[in-house]
Amino acid sequence: MQRVAARFAAQGFATHLGLRLAQAEPGHCVIEAPFGEHLTQHTGYFHAGLLTTLADNACGFAALSLMPEGQEVLSVEFKLSFMRPATGMLARATGRVLKPGKTLTFCQADVHVVQESGEAVLCATMLATMMGVAP
Amino acid sequence: MQRVAARFAAQGFATHLGLRLAQAEPGHCVIEAPFGEHLTQHTGYFHAGLLTTLADNACGFAALSLMPEGQEVLSVEFKLSFMRPATGMLARATGRVLKPGKTLTFCQADVHVVQESGEAVLCATMLATMMGVAP
């Protein structure tokens, strides 16, 4: 999973936000961000744009992990449902491949927010379509 | 539209990313981000998470502009289609209310990327559901 780690690290946006690649296995990927004021929306929760970035990364790199060497992954489209206010110490997106394919890979990511108690609360979920492209 | 400007500015995430509120009228909102390495994905384009953040802001504040004073706006869900690689000097999301409502407001945002030539290329579009909540 060195390839996933390398492509993850090549994202200026992920670095700027302080995202962490917590886990990467074939068809599976976990991305995290600890809470900070710089990640909040106007009422103090994690911003929907940040949760989306976590989930997009988790889906995209889960998809990339099953693609032939040398391919890059691009997001074709995604949809998120925001089920609960995302408040807590750490946001974590867990992405998995639902169906790999030669052209398109379908993925889902659940976004949990970890509370002080350690409990992980499901706050959002994403369905995504990823595409493998030759560089 | 002072309320929109105030709520926009209250987002730590928007400040951290350098987003600009370019326009705010009833049912309409434009948010921009000039290109920078800190906004890119692994192949150098604007990151899907950044484009989503712009579109989410444009939809959310277009919705808020039609809500009763004192309400806050939350993102219930959204979906984006990424039609073209988002490469250029400036990304701009233009949000509009499709249907306001007492509980839910339906919105759409188009995301264009402005080229060196000045041409604005449509790169993504979002359909979003926003909810007004009492603080």
Next chain:
Amino acid sequence: MQRVAARFAAQGFATHLGLRLAQAEPGHCVIEAPFGEHLTQHTGYFHAGLLTTLADNACGFAALSLMPEGQEVLSVEFKLSFMRPATGMLARATGRVLKPGKTLTFCQADVHVVQESGEAVLCATMLATMMGVAP
């Protein structure tokens, strides 16, 4: 779950298509349609519109089952990913509530198609937002 059965049966569309309510428990609902030429798209598979109708029913009635007596359920929005061609003897949507709420209920439905061998193949998945309304 008599209420779910009654509301399911009140749909002219479900009757016209020959849908069956296969299971209804709190927060969970299964809807089926046996294959027929009248349910196909132009290449002979189950039509995306039919798979959507199954999934919309499965999500909607899973949501209704957790709502206060007397409320009706309406579809606010949904998104489906079609992962594989839907070909086989029977299409079955299994809906579950991800997060119930006073106003909005978030649901997901998986659509499987049962093969002659008995194998159930995942062909589509839906994320949906449902709303409870007073009649």
Next chain:
Amino acid sequence: MQRVAARFAAQGFATHLGLRLAQAEPGHCVIEAPFGEHLTQHTGYFHAGLLTTLADNACGFAALSLMPEGQEVLSVEFKLSFMRPATGMLARATGRVLKPGKTLTFCQADVHVVQESGEAVLCATMLATMMGVAP
């Protein structure tokens, strides 16, 4: 646009529902269904599954109209927002191509319901991803 008419007519589902291909031009397609009890959900409106079928057809055939001869069109994914109760004499989906492509075509369809007064009310909108495949 004979090809669109032929592929539209090849759908058992469209025939069973009484759908009409009202217009077909390059990158543009209109599909209609007059109201009937057999198209309703449990409160008497046009069923979300029927509105989806109209919109899916309008997007799919708008996409097909721009594809090379001999290709078929398949729905990869779509999302609909249901903005208003769909009640009236006729439901009409107007689909257009937002961005054609060699592999994927991005489309949008608006669904209006025509009232007795003749007014057409926007009730739903779809964003869709369509794929061209060799037969």
